Amino acid sequence: MTGAMALGALLLVSAKPSPRKPTPLELSLKAHVETLASDDFDGREPGTEGETKTLRYLARQWFDIGMEAGTNIPGSGWFAPVELVEREPVLSRASFMRGRKRINLPPDSVFVVTSGLRSLVQDAPLIFVGHAASAGAARAELAGRVAVMLDSVPDGMTREQVGDRAGRLLDAGALAVVTVLDDERGIEDIVSRRKRAGYAVAGDRLGSEIEAFVSPATADALLAGSAHSSLARLRSDAATPQFSPYLLGLTASFEASSRETRIKTHNLIGKLEGRNPAAGAVLMMAHWDHFGECGSPPAEDVICNGAIDNASGLAVITEAARILSRGKPMDRDVYFVATTGEELGLLGAIAFAENPPIPLDRFVAAFNVDSTGLVPPGGPIGIVGKGQTPLEPLIADVVRRMKRKLAASDAANAYMKRQDSFILQKHDVPAVMVSNSYGDMDRIERFMEDTYHRPSDQANATIDYAGMADDVALQVELVRAFADTRRYPGRPAAAQPGRP
Numbered sequence: 001m002t003g004a005m006a007l008g009a010l011l012l013v014s015a016k017p018s019p020r021k022p023t024p025l026e027l028s029l030k031a032h033v034e035t036l037a038s039d040d041f042d043g044r045e046p047g048t049e050g051e052t053k054t055l056r057y058l059a060r061q062w063f064d065i066g067m068e069a070g071t072n073i074p075g076s077g078w079f080a081p082v083e084l085v086e087r088e089p090v091l092s093r094a095s096f097m098r099g100r101k102r103i104n105l106p107p108d109s110v111f112v113v114t115s116g117l118r119s120l121v122q123d124a125p126l127i128f129v130g131h132a133a134s135a136g137a138a139r140a141e142l143a144g145r146v147a148v149m150l151d152s153v154p155d156g157m158t159r160e161q162v163g164d165r166a167g168r169l170l171d172a173g174a175l176a177v178v179t180v181l182d183d184e185r186g187i188e189d190i191v192s193r194r195k196r197a198g199y200a201v202a203g204d205r206l207g208s209e210i211e212a213f214v215s216p217a218t219a220d221a222l223l224a225g226s227a228h229s230s231l232a233r234l235r236s237d238a239a240t241p242q243f244s245p246y247l248l249g250l251t252a253s254f255e256a257s258s259r260e261t262r263i264k265t266h267n268l269i270g271k272l273e274g275r276n277p278a279a280g281a282v283l284m285m286a287h288w289d290h291f292g293e294c295g296s297p298p299a300e301d302v303i304c305n306g307a308i309d310n311a312s313g314l315a316v317i318t319e320a321a322r323i324l325s326r327g328k329p330m331d332r333d334v335y336f337v338a339t340t341g342e343e344l345g346l347l348g349a350i351a352f353a354e355n356p357p358i359p360l361d362r363f364v365a366a367f368n369v370d371s372t373g374l375v376p377p378g379g380p381i382g383i384v385g386k387g388q389t390p391l392e393p394l395i396a397d398v399v400r401r402m403k404r405k406l407a408a409s410d411a412a413n414a415y416m417k418r419q420d421s422f423i424l425q426k427h428d429v430p431a432v433m434v435s436n437s438y439g440d441m442d443r444i445e446r447f448m449e450d451t452y453h454r455p456s457d458q459a460n461a462t463i464d465y466a467g468m469a470d471d472v473a474l475q476v477e478l479v480r481a482f483a484d485t486r487r488y489p490g491r492p493a494a495a496q497p498g499r500p
């Protein structure tokens with residue numbers, strides 16, 4: 001419809017395009033964005049009054065549209081509780097003994113951190129495990145001991161290839177892991193990174209494991225006078241093909257504690273019922289949260305209103321739901337989720353995937369909407385997650401029937417890990433983001449540079465509501481296609497990504 005209108009306008013107007021009257025859909029989108037991104041909602045920060053206002057507004061809209069509550073949690077209705085927790089290191093203590101002799105180290109030469117609230121290790125022997133690049137040390141060797149590992153990776157390997165070495169050693173029974181840093185990362189880097197570790201979903205395995213970090217100079221001070229009297233010696237041992245872990249003749253005691261902050265927040269989940277829920281469901285998602293007050297005085301405007309990011313996505317899925325609810329009944333159920341904690345690390349999506357309203361493998365397709373309204377209607381359509389799901393042939397068909405074009409490049413995939421559908425995809429749900437915003441990489445990159453996550457992302461004249469309406473039409477057609485059991489019979493078993 002938008003395409004036909006644009007053509008009409010083109011024929012009527014010869015020289016300069018005059019502003020045309022906004023459609024009712026564009027006005028609805030504008031009203032949603034102006035409400036959700038108003039200063040009254042104070043930047044939609046999880047756990048605040050801004051959350052209450054946001055979820056009340058959306059739930060009211062969704063209820064009026066004719067959606068049903070979708071959490072499937074008795075007593076929760078529309079709102080799936082999500083608890084977020086942040087642990088910040090506060091106490092860090094270490095001491096080392098050779099036999100009965102305590103080794104003197106300068107203060108702050110060892111950084112000890114726990115994933116729990118308070119953890120202790122007392123008088124445990126140190127075992128050197130080299131680079132610990134592969135499974136390596138056996139459970140029997142690690143049990144009751146502290147593994148000492150080199151931070152550097154063996155020649156010819158990357159950090160990505162060696163993976164989470166400390167995690168593996170702890171899983172294999174080490175009481176704690178000491179990482180001997182090289183010159184690449186200093187203690188200060190580790191400390192500042194841990195202080196900014198951020199929130200996680202409570203109930204994720206938080207553990208109470210201890211990790212310690214020492215500088216090369218501290219490692220030399222610990223080793224001095226032993227059979228393995230220097231770090232250079234450890235490094236050359238670790239480089240030999242026949243290397244196997246050995247005891248260092250040292251014991252260590254560690255103590256670490258953290259301060260915990262918790263936020264109680266919610267995902268909003270609704271659904272439009274299909275005629276044949278046994279055939280599975282389609283998922284539409286958009287994150288509702290943003291940063292609250294992110295600027296600091298003397299700046300006059302300190303509220304990060306998050307108009308594009310992501311009042312726009314909420315507006316789009318809400319209006320798509322309205323159109324779908326008035327259309328022909330669909331075969332599959334369609335779930336709508338407004339996720340929390342996206343800006344804190346896709347945490348609402350993680351909570352949804354860990355505690356879904358129906359088993360995740362019942363979702364045949366998931367479509368996220370994040371940051372739309374950046375481009376005028378009619379342009380190419382980008383897929384974030386292009387080439388990564390079995391959804392693509394039908395997406396291409398939908399786009400073709402709408403007389404539109406898919407962007408040729410897969411440049412939009414650069415945003416894959418920065419948005420909620422990434423989490424669904426990690427859980428083997430075919431999940432993508434399909435939008436005209438990601439069909440114009442120049443425009444999205446310009447937004448990232450000048451407006452993204454700043455107080456200037458607010459409801460103003462730069463938002464293209466006609467382009468946003470274009471994305472509504474696209475989401476509607478996508479959902480209709482994937483909710484139709486004839487057009488999309490289901491997930492092809494062999495094409496499920498990530499299954500071993």
Ligand SMILES: [Zn+2]
Pocket residue numbers: 309343453
């Ligand atoms: Zn954001």
